[in-house]
Amino acid sequence: MVYEYVCDACGNTADVEMSVKQMEERPDVRCEQCAGTMRKQISLCMFHLKGHGWASDGYSSTKKESKNDG
Numbered sequence: 001m002v003y004e005y006v007c008d009a010c011g012n013t014a015d016v017e018m019s020v021k022q023m024e025e026r027p028d029v030r031c032e033q034c035a036g037t038m039r040k041q042i043s044l045c046m047f048h049l050k051g052h053g054w055a056s057d058g059y060s061s062t063k064k065e066s067k068n069d070g
Helices: 020-024
Strands: 002-007 012-017 038-040
Touching: none
Parallel strands: none
Antiparallel strands: 002 012, 002 038
16 A cells, blocks of 8 residues: 655655555654654545446446346
8 A cells, every 4th residue: 555654854745655564563654855754644545436337237326227128
């Protein structure tokens, strides 16, 4: 997973890739610019539903009639 960090000292931001297991160990992430301590930011999710998706597959609350139904 990719986590976004910000430096407490200089405000530099960085994306850091690490496994969930590594993240659970609370790693000490240091700034590349000033070697200051960085803390994890809450950032926007990059997950997007695209295409026809679940709504057209019959999982929505209103079912659409199929063109093949007569």
